[in-house]
Amino acid sequence: xxxxxxxxxxxxxxxxxxxxxxxxxxxxxxxxxxxxxxxxxxxxxxxxxxxxxxxxxxxxxxxxxxxxxxxxxxxxxxxxxxxxxxxxxxxxxxxxxxxxxxxxxxxxxxxxxxxxxxxxxxxxxxxxxxxxxxxxxxxxxxxxxxxxxxxxxxxxxxxxxxxxxxxxxxxxxxxxxxxxxxxxxxxxxxxxxxxxxxxxxxxxxxxxxxxxxxxxxxxxxxxxxxxxxxxxxxxxxxxxxxxxxxxxxxxxxxxxxxxxxxxxxxxxxxxxxxxxxxxxxxxxxxxxxxxxxxxxxxxxxxxxxxxxxxxxxxxxxxxxxxxxxxxxxxxxxxxxxxxxxx
Numbered sequence: 001x002x003x004x005x006x007x008x009x010x011x012x013x014x015x016x017x018x019x020x021x022x023x024x025x026x027x028x029x030x031x032x033x034x035x036x037x038x039x040x041x042x043x044x045x046x047x048x049x050x051x052x053x054x055x056x057x058x059x060x061x062x063x064x065x066x067x068x069x070x071x072x073x074x075x076x077x078x079x080x081x082x083x084x085x086x087x088x089x090x091x092x093x094x095x096x097x098x099x100x101x102x103x104x105x106x107x108x109x110x111x112x113x114x115x116x117x118x119x120x121x122x123x124x125x126x127x128x129x130x131x132x133x134x135x136x137x138x139x140x141x142x143x144x145x146x147x148x149x150x151x152x153x154x155x156x157x158x159x160x161x162x163x164x165x166x167x168x169x170x171x172x173x174x175x176x177x178x179x180x181x182x183x184x185x186x187x188x189x190x191x192x193x194x195x196x197x198x199x200x201x202x203x204x205x206x207x208x209x210x211x212x213x214x215x216x217x218x219x220x221x222x223x224x225x226x227x228x229x230x231x232x233x234x235x236x237x238x239x240x241x242x243x244x245x246x247x248x249x250x251x252x253x254x255x256x257x258x259x260x261x262x263x264x265x266x267x268x269x270x271x272x273x274x275x276x277x278x279x280x281x282x283x284x285x286x287x288x289x290x291x292x293x294x295x296x297x298x299x300x301x302x303x304x305x306x307x308x309x310x311x312x313x314x315x316x317x318x319x320x321x322x323x324x325x326x327x328x329x330x331x332x333x334x335x336x337x338x339x340x341x342x
Contacts, residue, residue: 035306035341036304036306036338036339037339038307038338039074039075039077039329039338039339040078040335041334042066042079042334042336043334043335046063046064046335047063047066047332047333047334048060048062048063048066048068048331048335048336049062049087049088049089049316050062050331051091051330051331052098053320053321053329054093054095055320056071056320056321057069057070057071057113058070058073058077058318058329059098060091060316060331060337061088061089061090061100061102062331062335063087063088064085064086065082065083065084065085065086066088067080067081067082067083067088068331068335073323074318074319074323074329077337083108083116084102086102088100088108089102089103089129090102090127090130092131093132094132094133094134095134096112097109097110097111097136097153097154099130099138099153101121101129101130101140102127103126103127104126105123105124105126105142107154109154119154119155119157120156121157122148122157122159123142123148125144126142127146127148128141128142129141129184129185129186130154131187131189132150132154132189133189133191133193134191135193136150136151136153136154137149137210138150138154138189139160139187139195139211141185141186141187141197141199142183144183145161145182145183146161147160147161147162147184147197147211149210160211162211162214164181165180167203167205167214167216168203179200179201182198182201182203183199183200184197184198185198185230185231185232185233186199186231186232186233186244187234188234188235188236188242190236190257192208193208193209194207194208195207196236196257196258198218198231199230199232199246200230201220201227201228201230202218202219202228202229202230202231202246203218203219203220204216204217204219204231204234204244205217206258206259217258217259218260220250220263229246229247230246230247231244231245231250231252232246232247232271232272232273233245233246233274233316234275235275235276236257236258237279239279240255240256240257241254241255241277241279242254242257242258243283243285244261244275245272246271247271248269248270248271249267249268249269249270249272250266250272251264251266251275251298252264264298266285266292267292267301268292270287270288270289271287272287273288273314273316274287274316274330275317276317276318276319276328278319278325278326279325280295280325280326281294281296281297282294282295283297283298284304284317284326284340285317286314286315286330286332287313287314288313289311289312289313290303290310291303291307291309291310293340295326295342312332312333313332314330314332314333314336315331316331316332317330324341326342327339327340327341
């Protein structure tokens with residue numbers, strides 16, 4: 001699996017369950033010399049939800065089929081022709097095949113940098129995140145327990161939903177609650193065939209055999225019987241170190257490719273939507289009116305100042321393979337692509 005970071009954001013908040021008509025809108029490139037900067041933006045009505053890099057090739061997707069491309073590691077961006085008028089909520093690539101998913105079970109695939117092709121997903125549920133490994137094994141998660149699997153790079157899909165009630169039951173006796181349709185926001189497919197996914201109820205599950213059998217690897221314990229916060233974004237590096245973030249400042253870490261997870265204390269109760277990390281210990285997080293940076297693997301945190309991180313929302317973070325440690329690209333409101341530097 002190519003290392004990538006992307007967040008699906010809260011479609012319930014920003015998509016509102018509707019598809020908008022496609023309208024061509026002007027896109028503005030904003031001059032940026034050094035430091036934190038807006039690299040390009042569309043209009044206040046546009047939204048970007050997900051971001052991925054393969055080497056120096058960058059791709060961001062969003063509302064109304066909005067696409068932004070970069071060929072130089074994120075330094076410059078251009079708007080591409082929309083392949084659909086539905087919202088594209090997430091995108092993933094293995095370097096050869098790229099898959100984008102979105103509203104109404106939408107799945108688009110392309111070979112290399114070729115034309116997008118719509119394929120039948122077999123579902124009309126909103127798809128929230130997708131991932132694909134080097135062998136072409138792909139999973140897409142969605143609303144109300146939707147889980148789809150492809151073994152041919154996204155050409156064909158089948159229902160892969162397990163018995164959710166067996167994995168998400170909580171409590172005993174009169175307090176037992178069966179949660180049989182969890183909305184899962186995050187998925188990561190490893191080149192070894194392992195799969196980590198989760199989201200609602202603050203839970204992650206993991207499979208070692210391509211999704212045949214699942215084991216609970218993390219469950220957030222809510223205080224005072226409250227509903228556990230939803231996990232919105234997850235990024236695991238090729239060295240096995242990764243982070244996941246979510247509602248109310250939820251932040252957790254793995255050092256073994258998602259086999260085990262530990263809570264990390266973050267100095268915020270804001271909803272966190274995107275996370276990226278580097279081997280030098282730098283971790284960057286963005287969300288709803290918040291931006292944070294750690295230089296010591298999450299032990300301590302500093303607010304990211306500048307731009308409008310404390311006023312608006314950003315949904316995803318990523319960096320190219322040649323990026324300087326700590327330098328990330330983010331996407332979010334107004335069709336914005338931003339650069340954050342240490």
